Amino acid sequence: MGALVSACKKGLSIKNMRSECNDSMGPTARLIAVPPGAFWQKSDMTDFTTYVQERLHDVKGARWYAFFGPDVPIRRITTNKESDVLFTADDGTQIFIRYGVLNRAFGTTEGGLCFAAALMTLNKSGYSFIEIDNANQVMFRKNTDGTYSALKSTFVYSPSPDLADFKNPGFTNFSYSIKPEEYVQNGVIFQADDDSLLDLLSLADTAVTDATGSSATKLKIGVETLCGETDLVALLGAPLAAVGNFIVTLKSTGAVQTITAAAIVSGHIELTGTFTSAAVYTVALAAPSVLLAAGIEGYEGTESVDITIP
Secondary structure (H helix, E strand, C coil), rough: CCCCCHHHHHHHHHCCCCCCCCCCCCCEEEEECCCCCCCCHHHHHCCCHHHHHHHHCCCCCCEEEEECCCCCCCCEEEEEEEEEEEEEEECCCCCEEEECCCEEEEEEEECHHHHHHCCCCCCCCCCCCEEEEEECCEEEEEEECCCCCCCCCCCCEECCCCCCCCCCCCCCEEEECCCCCHHHHHEEEHHHHHCCHCCCCCCCEEEECCCCCCCCCCCEEEEEEECCCCCCCHHHHHHHHCCHHEEECCCCCCEEECCCEEEEEEEEEEECCCCCCCCCCEECCHHHHHHHHHHCCCEEEEEEEEECCC
């Protein structure tokens, strides 16, 4: 616990002014949204890319969310710096009240409606942020107990889009606010040794689909992304066709069914097992962390499919 010190001894807290480091953040290239209360140790930064990748594939509530970056580049940055609040007495003396909040706004011409809709879900979320600039510098918060966390935001907001006209492109927008004290006094900057943090894939929502033709021994399915309807069987190939990547349950009871084999046949995946005629089976993707362990990065199964056996 921190001890109380007499306010009259303010001079004891003033820092020495000599600086041996001129590093500062450049233009932001990516943001990572971190849920309230999340923190990490210095040892976790030995391979921070892997650590972040695992958090991106964590369960909802504990999951981090990376956005912008190479696939959806930031095209516009605006900092609306609120004026510092000073009080001027009748005799002209000024008294400092507080610093003005920094309102950071980012815009992109990429991503489309799917990205805009995802950003809106961060409204009023209370999430904090890690910033990565275009020189692979990473900024977050150093806590007094030696741990690290994301920079604390005071406001998170996805403004309405700027629609295109005959002279200007459309922009999808995102902004968050931060106190200058948080940024300056608690922020620390690290240099990443490569651009792997920028290259990490955010999760894409996916659906399992009915490829038709299932039987008492085979469930025939497809997997595609919801936004772009990308065929993941064609894109990912053999790594996707693994028994552990799918969960099959009997819809009437929820009982998990045993799958003995998985293979790609004629552009779809066939799951081998023993299934009952006229019964309905639900096929879902395994958790993102399970898929990541199998070499499938950046996907979450958000829609399952029900298949009725003839």
